[in-house]
Amino acid sequence: MPISHNTNPICDRRVSVACPSCGRIGLREFYDAGLLPVHNVLVMETYEEAISHPMGEVRLGLCEGCGFITNTRFDPSLLNYSSKCEDTQHFSAHFNRYADSLANRLVNDLGIREKTVVEIGSGGGDFLELICRVGENFGIGIDPASDPKRLAHSDSSRIRFLPEYYSERHSKLAADAILCRHSLEHIPKTKELLTTVRKSIGNRLETQVFFELPDTGRVLREAAFWDIYYEHCSYFTMGSLARLFRETDFDVTHLWTEYGDQYICLVATPAVAPTLPHLPDEFDLDSIHDDVERFQTELGKTVRLWHDRFNEFAASGKKVVIWGGSSKTVGFVNTLGLSDIIECVVDVNPRKWNRYLPGSGHQIVSPESLCQSQPDVVIVMNPVYLTEISNQLQELGLSPEIIAA
Structure with missing residues (x-):
């Protein structure tokens, strides 16, 4: 199926907002990510809970005085940090x-x-x-x-x-x-x-x-x-x-x-x-300032690259999974608008297994479960784990195509 995503995320406008770091009035908004889940690390017990998770607007604004970047649309009242948060990386x-x-x-x-x-x-x-x-x-x-x-x-x-x-x-x-x-x-x-x-x-x-x-x-x-x-x-x-x-x-x-x-x-x-x-x-x-300009120039190319990849996967009937049931994956799948193309999300943290990503509702499963689903493509959201994940796939007797984000 085609991928839906924000077709015009790049912006360039001035807003009369005070920089939270230096106090200077006036930020330059340069990226409009649209609506994203307000939480990335809360454990979603059901698919229904995941897809109905609250969404918040993300617009990044640069303070040209100190270089700080903030979400100019951030509303802290939308957040609810609790013991349901699951963000440990210590299973790696x-x-x-x-x-x-x-x-x-x-x-x-x-x-x-x-x-x-x-x-x-x-x-x-x-x-x-x-x-x-x-x-x-x-x-x-x-x-x-x-x-x-x-x-x-x-x-x-x-x-x-x-x-x-x-x-x-x-x-x-x-x-x-x-x-x-x-x-x-x-x-x-x-x-x-x-x-x-x-x-x-x-x-x-x-x-x-x-x-x-x-x-x-x-x-x-x-x-x-x-x-x-x-x-x-x-x-x-x-x-x-x-x-x-x-x-x-x-x-x-x-x-x-x-x-x-x-x-x-x-x-x-x-x-x-x-x-x-x-x-x-x-x-x-x-x-x-140079990096912001580069981001604005390269973002469209990066989004189109992933857009084309996933449409190719879908057209060829390939089974695709993402490794990493964490914030990067939440940002990735929700920004691109991925839904049915991703079979599931894999994570080594057993506290996440059989739970769901906020927003997209993808189920998080154990590495061992891939022996049954036999994916054709594994997308690794954090390249620092490439060797570790490749070794785990080999130990499971699997040899999918591995792509690092």
Whole structure:
């Protein structure tokens, strides 16, 4: 069947909206994704629940002053983070190797050992448990989606979880280190959050702060529209993230990318006033404008490429599955308007099996179930998992065509 999708997603208009990071009035909207599911990581128990999931409008606007990008149509009242969220990647051996490496780096290079560690947006608590184990630290996880049942295996003498949003009242926790991984992109009031973090630290100037989040520069350069979705209302490049930290009285000491250059990692320490940039990757304002232009030029080609591929698959009767029941897949199938062409979605996380993607309603199944369906094509939504997935398919005796998004 033909693929329906937003036929005119590129726009170029000015809107009188204040930048959440620097406060400058006036953003340049450059991408209109239309309506997308408001949640990507909520577990949908039934097909009916999945296809009736609320949708929200996504329009990306660039602040030409600081390089920050935001969804100008974001409405936080549409979201409902709860224990039904399922976003852990720790069922992947490849991801676990990365998490182990990162935890060891933070413990050894930053001296986060036998310290009190607060993690903002701790999710299932996997990484907090890891860094507490590696560094013999004491951890406090703050996340409204914390599920006490999921965390029952945690060492209660070393870790506790607060099922709530982070706020200034948490300053009493007196953390030696504050972590925030893949949460800031969900926060609409970015400067407000960083200001709160800085106030909570007070005069404890030795506190180490570590943030990790998606690199929007890569998304723009690759026209990776599947990495744009409603839950992510805030989009940072390396420079725009560092500028926000410096503006809110932090000194950025380390700035780099990880995980196939998909993640930005930033380390900062508190300062007594705004600080000046000095790291090479902070000076990216010109390149951000170039990347936005490239995104606008290449997006149509990328969408048409996938449009043609799926119509070819349908015409030849090929069975197509997508590997990865996560946010990228939700963004991919809902932006392209895929429905019957995709047989199912595969994921290694057993908590997702026999559940459904919000919006499109695709069922999520186990890798082993592919032995019965015998797909002709497997689309891998994240290329960092290509080797791992190829090996799993071989172990199952399957040899489909594998295409990386």
